[in-house]
Amino acid sequence: MTALDSPPLRTDRPRSGFGSALGRVPTSLWVAYGLTLACLILLGVSTSDGFNPDRLLRILSNAAPLGVVAIAQTIVIINRGLDLSVGPVMNSAAILTAVLSAAPGASLATTVPLVVLMGAAIGLVNGVLLAFTRIPPLLGTLATATIIGGVNALVTRGQPRGIVPDELRVLADGRLFGTPFSASLVIWIVLLVIVGLILTGTVAGRRFKAVGANPRASWLSGVPVRRHTLVAYTASGTLAAMAGILLIAYSGSPSLTAGDSYALNSVVAAVIGGAALAGGTGGMVGTFAGVAALAFLTTVLNSFNIPSPVQFIVNGGVLIGMLLINGRLSARRGAR
Amino acid sequence: MSQPALTCQHVSKSFGATRAVVDVDVTLNRGEILALVGENGAGKSTLMNMLSGLLSPDTGSITIADPPEGGRAVSMVHQELSLFANLTVAENLSLGDGDTTHRSERAKRDVARSTLAGLGVDIDVDATVGDLTVGQRQLLEVAKAIAVTPTLLILDEPTSSLENPQVELLFAAVRRLSAAGTAVVFVSHRMDELFELCDRVLVMRDGRQVDEGPLADRTRDQLVASMVGREASDLYPSREARGDEKDAAGPAAVELVDVSLEGSLSSVDLRVTAGSITAIAGLEGHGQSEVAEVVAGVRTPTSGTLRRAGRPVRLRSPRHAVRSGIGYVAPDRRLDGLLLDQSISANALLAAMPRLFPSGIVGPRRARQIAQRVVSHLAVKHAALTQPIVELSGGNQQKVLIGRWLVDDGLEVLVLNDPTRGVDVGSRAQIYQSIRELTERGVAVLLVSTDLQEILGLSDEVYVMYSGRITGRLDSRTATETAVMHLATGGTAVV
């Protein structure tokens, strides 16, 4: 029984139906999927068997590490944060995975949980740092990124060691039970769906978005604000560690630097997908498009034999163009 | 005086599908004071923003006469405050007066002091704006706007958090300006104020101009009728439904015993009875808000006890308060209430979710139904439930914020701090009705308001505060404004 059981004073039901539902899809999603489609078409027409689904799936599968770390970044961005430490965490995860796998009697069943746990622990440290002080996330995580990078170099003395077991490599290169899907693609999509469902379909997830949109208002409505920040960064560290594992599954060797570029690229993917750095907006549907667009775009640039300086320019230009269109379209709605 | 101060011809403005202002035509001579009235979302602020140049009209033209020597064409007090909270009063005035050349600190303070003195208010020019009360901030905003003797002065709900003496100061200043030839547009949802100050009236409904002419020719009820498009009903719900014995002996939902809060409250004793509306009256800044915040768990008292349903509790944060069935509507909706870019549903569901969906899973269908109930019941003017709440007009946003608690089954105490700020007459009646219905369910309501008529009209029992203390407790049905003001200014109880 609620207070609103008495007959309503006025009923003006808003328009409903498919058309208006479509009209309410955030403009950023249109832009993100538009760009993805454009890249896809470009990719398709530029090469002989461009639309070969097997190839497209492969491109997506190769993007799984970015995909997973983009989930992490999106979660943090929704919380009004930013996590620049995901890159070094991916490196740490890769290094640790290789070391643990070299230990006698090692198996993935023990290695993977340990590595993921380490990621969670680093994330928790970030979370504590940012939830309990006024350090801005950009700088706090930049600092932890520097420290983690230093620790990685210190413990390996520049020489990551260990082995990457074949069972792990199969995740990236193999096909799952004869389907055209690789395990890493499936892992990425499953994580995407799980996080997406939590964010949109649970009390905790919806409140998580509220905290990002307005922490004060959420706090006054009884939402534990700090706890959500802790959860955000812990989740980010955890997912970054998983991304690190997927990365060495793909590359086959641990490295001190391979993850570094993922920090900013994941932000870019999330933002293309409609996450706003001001917090509260963004989601898995958009982030998927952001990652896919980036993956297709890189593939196009690579297959056209475009020199890397020009690739820099094109990448930057596309990003600016995207953000511009996005900004223009949403500005039309006006801000109050 | 030949050329009108403002000529506004066939002005229209749309936001996407929303036609906020449709074909408005108005001329205002120098020295005239125009009342602009209309329901929430009628398009008043949009029109004002176009007059001030913040928004540009889609069609139509706006002409404003040249300002006098050294003056400005338009100055505006916005509905939402536009002050830099981290800066001092003097800095804010210095930044806002258009003359932004560098001045020495002392010169800034001198100018600020004389500006404030011009309005007749006493605010420390070295105070940080963030430390001022909402009322003081609103006065500061007004002082900033009138300091420049503009051709056109726009006041968009400048009195929504002022109390009578402050309103009088404002009116005196506006009359002085109008005598000097400034044309004024005044927006308010308080009818009495309009009749006191204005010469003419423009009524808007759904973006259109529905009535325009001298105010003296119209009655309050006529205005309300043309605003809402139907006959005006009683603003306050009747209290007769409740038996008298119930209110005398009802159980205390919340009780404050000897509660003090460093710097603002000293030994406050207060009882909020289940199933009735308890109000706290007083001049702004005398501790009413703090009492509300203590009950809502926003602040923890330095000493004293808080009893919830008879048991002493420590509310360390709003979360603990919410858990024990206490909800809170804070006065500053943008900062403390709204998830600006999120949908109306997200805003409506924020507080009640854990109790509405005990499993933790939110069914989209049910969520939509609940949000739909909020908007239908409170007649929130909106385009779709998925519309970002920032697109609603101020009053409609406020309705959603209150609705947020109305859908909470577990609510036992509702603390309302200035709940109808900026809400139009018609909607206010709906909100009052809903609050009354809550009490019939046994919910206890604690009401803090700057509007004394609202307190006397709505509540069952009123406490009066002065300087952080309770100076009296009256029965609202018999209390008079004079009696309350007497207590609120430090006099002792007559009852």
Next chain:
Amino acid sequence: MSSATRAFRPQALSTTSLRALSRAKFLWILALAVIVIASIALPAFRSTVSVNSLLASLAPIVLIAVGQGIVVMWGGIDLSVGAIAGLATVVLSLSPVLPGGAAVAVPLVLIAGLVVGLANGSGVIAGINPLLMTFAASGVVQGFALLLQSTPGAGIPLPLLTVLGTSLGAVPLFALIALVVLVAAWAWMGQSRAGRYVQAVGYDQRIATRLGFPVRRSALLVYGLSGVFASLGGMAIASRTYTADALVGASSVIDSIATVLVAGIVITGGIGSLLSILPAAVIIAVVGQVITLTGTDTYYQTIFKGVLLIAAMGVYGLADRGLKIPWRLRPKDKDAAPAQTRSEPAR
């Protein structure tokens, strides 16, 4: 709120006022202290070579940090300073193949910085998040610089280097330029109308817009200045490294942000004093120099950098308790105070 934290609350926009300076008092003291301690403990630190080296490495970072500081005061951030500095070194090296030689190359360097800065500003005005706008721009600029870098016949001519690399005693030319730029920017920010607009926007862009302040123009201004100063910083680097290197500025992005933060300029904008960049840069550089001179294990140096950053932010975090920035990185609605600190019994 205790009175100790109250002292840190900004009371005025005039960052040139004594009060604003006193906020960074401890920075100056600390900077002096590290210099004194280092020169007593390490004789090598006092040598001319070491002093010259320290000043020469300070010059670019101060120049770039001033630009970054102006942008941060406005409420933005500039990740493209590194790429701009790299571009500057490359454009300088084009002087042998440019029609007007060095006389054209030097102004061209500054113009290039200005153009990139204005582009950044325009992007930000168009509603692109500053972080992403400048990140994207830095990719574009770096790409261009790399393309230009391979221009045949290019190279920084020695006479030009001799001029740029002039030292007055142990003091390099660019150290002087950096000092002049720093003081000028500081005075401008506190004293000029444009500077006050910049700070007002940094405090709260929405309100500044409502008050009719030239928010857009100030965006162009701050990013333009940042571009020009980054170009100057690039020239300072070239005066030392003698090389056209598109990638040479990579580390200055992080370093300039760190310096600005240690200087106490609040990342959300509006608060701080550009002058404090000097002690902040000195502290970071001297500590770095000491680490180098004592031969600390190279692997610890990066870790130390991160710890320093957190420590600096921690100190300000504590000191700024009194600052009422209600929630971090909060671009909207900074205009009202937290409920907690509201009304005290009136009068």
Next chain:
Amino acid sequence: TDGASETPAADGTYVIGYDSYFVGNTWSAQLEAEFTAATKRDADQISDVIMTQSDNDAQKQISNVQSMIARNVDAIIVTPISPEGIVPVLQQASAAGIDVILNASGAETDDYTSYVNVDDESFGATGAEWLVDKLGGSGRIIAINGIAGIPTSDLRYAGAQAVFDENPGIEVVSTIDGGWDQATTKTAVEAVLAANPDIDGVWSQGGSMTLGAIEAFEAAGVPLVPMTGEDSNGLLKKWQSLVAAGETGFDCIAVAKPTWISAQSLENALAALSGTEVTKDDILDPEVITSENLTEFVRDDLPDSLWVNTRMTDDEITALFG
């Protein structure tokens, strides 16, 4: 260690300054490790070692070298990040009477005592010649570089390009920046293969990029082709296993820029200090590993990240790799 040792050594022991240009990849890390190992072997001649780290930042390197001059070391071993930029400080050092050894990278000056290196252009050319030979002078190839703008990467490609230009039958279908990173290379090569499945050879600067290329071929299901590479143990292992598996399309050459250059630099420094004549430009030919001598170099017992051309003893290697 703050200055007590800063007098010229009368007892025949010296203070050596070593600037590590980078420690972020396995080659640079092993370069430093190789130097450290060498100092242990020559401990009797060394009273102190001062190590700095430049993080691949030319400016920082200048400061670091200047700090060594300020500390009056006897010899400085440095890997110039910028060949021009290092010149003024080298002049300062020689003015201060300090011996300078350029370690694995040159400088645009004569002001140094000795320069030990493998020429990067001939490094690039060596692989290119082998590949051209292997393809019989014509074919479509992919070229994989490190990072545009970094001298090593640019020089190696310049060397290779000169060879390709002389052989008009060679068509460079695509040049890729692999960033010396296996994953990046793998993704990029996969993209190229999708557009051009008929590739005849791969010229790679080395590092782990050749491995990335091999994996890309395998993943795309394209038959392997001859590829050039560097002497990383990971590549050699993979190569060996391919040979063992009877793979015929694949062949490889591992050109080496040995990490023991730093050890040689130390030798030269100590020699110069004790008054022995040293070769001013000690330019070594790149070491080459082909399928003939592959088995002599590959180390199955050691990690992938080892660079097999090392002077470190097995014990030292084991210590390094734990």
